[in-house]
Amino acid sequence: MDITKVQKVKIDTYYLILFFWDLLLSYILFKGHVIYAGDQSFIIYPHITFNYLEWGDVVPYTNYPYGFVPVVTPNLWVTWITVPFEVFGSYGEEVFTLVLMYIGTVFTFKLAQIYFSKIASLLGSMIFPSSWYLFSSGAVSSSIFFNDLFTYFSLPVLTYFVVAYSKGKIPFYKYFLTFSLIAFISLTASGDVIPFEFVYLIIILVYFIRKFNVVIASILSMILGQLYWLYLAVAPTVSYFSGIANTSLSIYTDLQTYTPLSLTIRSLGAVSITYIPNYVLLLSLIIPPVLTIPLLKKRKDIAFFYFIWILGVGLLSSYTTPFRPLIEYGILHSGLFAPFRDAPLFLSPIITLPYALLISAFLEELLKFKAGLITSLMLFLVLSLVIPYPVIISYNTGRISIPQQFIKTITYLNEQEGDFTVILLPFPVCGWYGTSWYYGNNIFLYFLKKPLLAGGTYSGGYFMELTTKLNYLIYIIRGENNVSTTLQSIKNLLMLFNVKYIVVEEDAQNVGIVDLIYLPPQNYTASLEILQKFGIVDLVENYSPFLIYKVNLNTSYVYETNSSNITLSENLSSILKPVKFTFNGYQITFNVSNSRHILLTFAYSPYWKIQGKTGYNMLGFIMYNVSDNGKVTIYNSLTPKLYLSYGIAIVYLVALILYTYILRRYGSSRVLFNRVLNVFRAFLIKK
Secondary structure: OOHHHHHHHHHHHHHHHHHHHHHHHHHHHHOOOEEOOEOOOOOOOOOOOOHHHHHOOOHHHHOOOOOOOOOOOHHHHHHHHHHHHHHHHHHHHHHHHHHHHHHHHHHHHHHHHOOOOHHHHHHHHHHHHHHHHHHHOHHHHHHOHHHHHHHHHHHHHHHHHHHHHHOOOOOHHHHHHHHHHHHHHHHHHOHHHHHHHHHHHHHHHHHHOOOHHHHHHHHHHHHHHHHHHHHHHHHHHHHHHHHOHHHHHHHHHHHHOOOOHHHHOOOOOOOOOOOOOHHHHHHHHHHHHHHHHHHHHOOHHHHHHHHHHHHHHHHHOHHHOOOHHHHHHHHHHOHHHHHHHHHHHHHHHHHHHHHHHHHHHHHHHHOOOOOHHHHHHHHHHHHHHHOOHHHHHHOOOOEEOOOHHHHHHHHHHHHOOOOOEEEEEOOOOEOOEEOOOOEEOOOHHHHOOOOEEOOOOOOOHHHHHHHHHHHHHHHHHHHOOOOHHHHHHHHHHHHHOOEEEEEEEOOOOOOOOOEOOOOOOHHHHHHHHHHHHOOOEEEEEEEOOEEEEEEOOOOOOEEEEOOOOOOOOOOHHHOOEEOOEEEOOOEEEEEEOOOOEEEEOOOOOOOEEEOOEEOEEEOOEEEEEOOOOEEEEEEEOOHHHHHHHHHHHHHHHHHHHHHHHHHHHHOOHHHHHHHHHHHHHHHHHHO
16 A cells, blocks of 8 residues: 555545534534624625725725725725625625634644644644634624634734745745735734734744845835835824824723733633633633643744743733833824734734644643543643633624515615615714614615715714714604704705615614613604604605605705805705716716805815815815816815825735746846846857
8 A cells, every 4th residue: 555645645634624623613603693793894795785895994984975084094905805705695704714714724733733743733723713712702702703814814824934934844935925925915904903913923034034134025025015005004093093092091901901811821811701601710720831831841933932922911911911011101102002902802813823832732742641642632622612612602792693674674775876875873872883683883884885874983974973963853853842943953964964865773772882872763763753744754664673764855965055154053955056966986076057166065085176176174074166167076186096005016916926936937036146147247258
């Protein structure tokens, strides 16, 4: 029998075991549902729209066109990778997660094999995907599941190629191309994880690759790969977080109460948020010695990974470690430190990979004893299932079932022609949106093709005061004796926001941190009945608990007027003339006739211009002075920069592929230089 073939089958079996293990974990995680909660930045499900793929950040942060600056962070184009998984329907998220999970697990296995036996490597790598939820706990499994998915499962790939190259297992061109491409996607997709991931990659590059030129080339490649969005996004992002430093510090202080060092050193993250049985708290006491004992062998690389793990744990629990003064000072003085406000979420990818490798190191020593295999399997079950299981299974309120009535509501609204706004009632004054079936950023934003006003911290953008006022006026009109003044104010606001449809979600409720003070929702239906009597709205569909009302006002996003100043105390329908327009996302075109001013009811932004001229702020909208009649175009002056950013990304990718092709064809840069020099010398001699 050919021994080589037997070995090949055995190796394939290991990968098959890893696949079925990840399949089991993904099944436990999803239970046949989709996951959506908190600040989740995308969802894979039938009927969703893809507006957020074009504009970068999803609408909760921009509420396009409300709060539209326009977006200066084109980095989230990587979520386009999720689009092919739409073919799996409601199982798209599960399949997508399984693919990424398997890639991460396989490369954790390959990385561990550089140091340990296949059995120890197999068991340690299987712990990697199941332990994520321990370190990040409720922060990921119940609130913001997908935000660091790319980072978590791409980190083993990046680490493997660095270590494999340093050990001479792969040539430079293969290392450089793969490392650069994966870093290009992973760093871009990581959001607030990027500072931690970037520092981690620099540390492993410096430690493993002792060649100065290779380290510099790798770091430069990472930076150049992010340049296309960094030059647009870093300054405003850092400025924004610097402006809310006190809020970030408050969040940091609150969340740190859930991550004391006495628990995180045992791989338990925000356990006070998540229900953890006493037996888990007791069994987790074995983790510190399990991770520390391998250091007795004095293996430098293992000691290095232990250093990464213990450093990560110290930062994770910085409030109870010596890092606290540094972190607090950083948060108060620089937006770059803002990610520390939610350390369990953003540090979990960095901590779990060393954690899995250290467990492999311990199992390697355990397997040397007679009963080592049985003991290793028992320890593996404790670390991979018994301890993580309660976190994975019991607290994931992010598992949701999307009701058919919601899909009917979305379908109806998306089938209506024209450019208009939809308002969703009731409004949460702050925080996320809460209903009987989900809580988080308003899920309408991912399915609705039209702009949405839905209250909360994000939605509404610069119009928080006006949108809250509209919500309040609709809510209270049912209890007023003289409704004429309130009616006029409601009509003015509906006109300014170009609202064509109002949706009342009658199952809205207080969930988690959601603050819906205007409850019960049925009070809105009573108010809307009054508006219906005055002919302002009509009930057009009832997909209980979703009621859809159509607004019977002549509205637009563009208005002509001869008034240079507008107040909400006036009857705006008498001074604002709606204008028909065409809008392609980057420019608005319309005709002007005998008017001195144009009001564009997008959120005020200096980037929307007419013939190079910026409008002025009017009630949070944009007012322009016009002198000529005829065709007028308002264009997005930021568009060239957005196109330039994509151009930079394409140039980087082309240059990277070309460079690695030359390296593969001609060898190292020094060899290539010598060859070019010899050709040039030969040319001169002939001359």
